[in-house]
Amino acid sequence: MVDTGEPVPYMERTRQYYRALGYAKDYVWARHDDVPFARLPKPLSECRLALITTAGPVPYDGKRQLWSGAIDPAPARLHTANLAWDKESTHTDDRGSFLPIEIASKLARNGVFAGLTPRFHGVPTEYSQRSTTEDVAPKVLQRLRDDGADGAILCPL
Amino acid sequence: MSLVARHLEANGIPTVIIGSARDVVEYCGVPRFLFTDFPLGNPCGHPWDREMQEKIVRQALDLLANAAGPRTTVKAPFAWKASDPEWRARYGRVDPAERERLLAIGEERRRQKAEAKAAARGA
Numbered sequence: 001m002v003d004t005g006e007p008v009p010y011m012e013r014t015r016q017y018y019r020a021l022g023y024a025k026d027y028v029w030a031r032h033d034d035v036p037f038a039r040l041p042k043p044l045s046e047c048r049l050a051l052i053t054t055a056g057p058v059p060y061d062g063k064r065q066l067w068s069g070a071i072d073p074a075p076a077r078l079h080t081a082n083l084a085w086d087k088e089s090t091h092t093d094d095r096g097s098f099l100p101i102e103i104a105s106k107l108a109r110n111g112v113f114a115g116l117t118p119r120f121h122g123v124p125t126e127y128s129q130r131s132t133t134e135d136v137a138p139k140v141l142q143r144l145r146d147d148g149a150d151g152a153i154l155c156p157l
Numbered sequence: 158m159s160l161v162a163r164h165l166e167a168n169g170i171p172t173v174i175i176g177s178a179r180d181v182v183e184y185c186g187v188p189r190f191l192f193t194d195f196p197l198g199n200p201c202g203h204p205w206d207r208e209m210q211e212k213i214v215r216q217a218l219d220l221l222a223n224a225a226g227p228r229t230t231v232k233a234p235f236a237w238k239a240s241d242p243e244w245r246a247r248y249g250r251v252d253p254a255e256r257e258r259l260l261a262i263g264e265e266r267r268r269q270k271a272e273a274k275a276a277a278r279g280a
Contacts, residue, residue: 006245007179007194013249020251021263030160032186035227036167044222054158085198089237089244094204103201103211112218123161137164144170151171151221153214155200156158156178 030129040151044113047150051120052140053099054156055080055092064124066136068143071116074101083125085157098157117147125156159185166227173221175200175213183230190230191217195237196244202235209235 015026040047055078057067064082069075078099080092096102099120108115121140126132144152159182162172166188173189176182177200182190193200193213202210213233220231237244251259 007192008245008248009180010178010197010249011180011184016251017249017259018263020256020259021266022260023263029181030185032163035186035188036163037188037227038166038169038171040171040222044218049221052158052161080198086196086244086248087198088247089196089241090198091204092198094199096207096210097199097201097204100201100210100214103207103214107211107214107218112215123158125158129160132160133164137161140161141165141168141170144165149170151173152162152165153217153221154158154162154172154174154176156174156176157198157200 027127042150045111046114048114048117048148049104050117050144050147050149050152051099051101051104052152052154053078053120053122054083054125055095055099055122056082056124057122064126066124066139067122068119069122071101071105071118071120078122080157083157092157098155100155104153114150117144117149119143119147159187162187171221173217173224175217179230183228186228188227188229189220189224191220191233192230193233193235195235196248203238 011029018027057069058075058077058079060079076095078095085092092098101120104116107113121143123136123140158174162174165172173191174182174187175191175193177193177195177197179192202213216231216233220229
């Protein structure tokens with residue numbers, strides 16, 4: 001295959017892979033015509049931000065569920081084995097490559113923004129879009145409000 | 158994750174996604190997206206490359222503060238490792254020689270799922 005430099009067509013690859021596994025119905029990806037948009041309520045330098053990942057905690061109990069972890073001390077490793085990342089091309093041994101707590105903290109110390117919230121959050125990658133929209137997302141919103149977050153940086157693997 | 162971003166944004170909390178699956182994120186429709194064209198797993202930069210990771214986080218923060226409207230995608234100016242030019246072809250490919258093995262994996266998954274369902278009904 002010639003690499004044209006175009007982004008990887010993940011939706012098409014996923015369709016082909018699940019068809020090869022023998023699944024009769026293709027996954028229907030979420031799609032929305034309208035996109036909400038909010039602005040930071042104050043200058044970035046005064047904003048407190050939350051980090052959000054799709055990785056799980058270590059130790060991992062096997063349940064995909066919303067969880068939160070402290071940024072200080074930051075966890076050395078997170079559970080990623082159950083997620084669909086490119087296990088042939090790379091690794092997730094460097095947590096900073098998918099949840100950059102230390103770098104964000106450094107930028108906050110340098111005054112780029114006011115600081116991270118004390119907790120980051122881990123959201124499960126659900127097959128069910130309804131579960132994400134009706135259960136997980138409102139809980140994440142509540143946790144961000146509880147922590148006084150003005151904005152969020154989401155880093156899906 | 159895109160659905161979480163949309164929910165936060167609809168409730169007044171601005172978001173930026175740093176991610177590598179451009180088609181999935183843009184298909185869903187999100188407010189701000191920093192696209193890093195790497196294999197899935199390291200959206201915030203090459204492993205252990207703190208300098209690159211810092212530049213990517215800075216760029217995401219800039220996007221968070223300055224995007225003019227929804228569906229703003231910015232591509233980070235970094236490529237995957239020059240020593241691995243074949244990575245795009247690798248992920249999730251279906252090798253014709255593997256068809257039987259893949260089908261067997263699928264059958265096993267469906268069997269386990271049906272068993273779990275039956276067990277849940279019986280519980």
